[in-house]
Amino acid sequence: MKEITAKEVQQTMEQGGKLNLIDVREVDEVEAGHIPGIIHIPLGLLEFRLPELNKRESYIMVCRSGGRSARATQLLESNGFNVTNMIGGMLAWEGKVQ
Template sequence: MFPEILPEEVERLLQEHKNICVLDVREAGEVAAGKIPGAMHLPLGQVLTRAKELDPDKEYIVVCRSGNRSSLACEWLTEKGLKVKNMTGGMNGWTGAAE
């Protein structure tokens, strides 16, 4: 299993300039409508084939629209030995800045 994090907590970490890695697993069209500033875009369908691009020494906060796809991505990435947290509620729960 993997831990979860609330959107408000992610926003607070960003405001405090913490060095966090946000991984957005939505599709390109969804990301074009706005994403968390600095988030890396890696569509869910490419997560397994591109997991080697992720740094195993970092912890990733995984984001989608509602929290379902990011939960699946977290399962897959955990199996690959990566450290992840699922942002509950996804971008639907995000009230912070977007780019």
Template sequence: MDLKTITANELMEKLEAGEKLELVDVREDEEVAAGMVPEAKHIRMGDIPANLDYFDKEKEYIFICRSGSRSANVCYYLHEQGYNVTNMVSGMLTWEGKTR
């Protein structure tokens, strides 16, 4: 299956245009403490299976990690469960927008 992807710049443009997006950062606590996309919800990769009830199959979710590989793994997993997912390729390494 081909994963849907978005770049950090494309995501920033969508947020700046006022689009309401469902963003999920799957990095570990100490990584997120260094800064995450302000609109993102933090659910660690290892906690995703226990949090499936958070996700709605009617919505699209964009997953974020440091470099894009963990978020890709989460996307494959959730796609198999029937969710609409997109991976932010190259992750926070290329994010130039605000962080919190």
């Protein structure tokens, strides 16, 4: 499983890099604060929403601490997606939050 740190994601965004971030936390968690520009797909709905995603794109999975996003990363990898887990999740995030 590919991994990226929250700091690496933040630096890429600050340098103008385009990232596809999928936040797999629940609605109330996302409403409490999320990285600007995320795609919100709760983990329990991810397998049903796979058709919305593009296999030619790469995705970075985000959750609270990195556990749910690791499961989401495995699910997407097993379905042929290019995906990376953001280790540490939102607990490690020091960038802007909406």
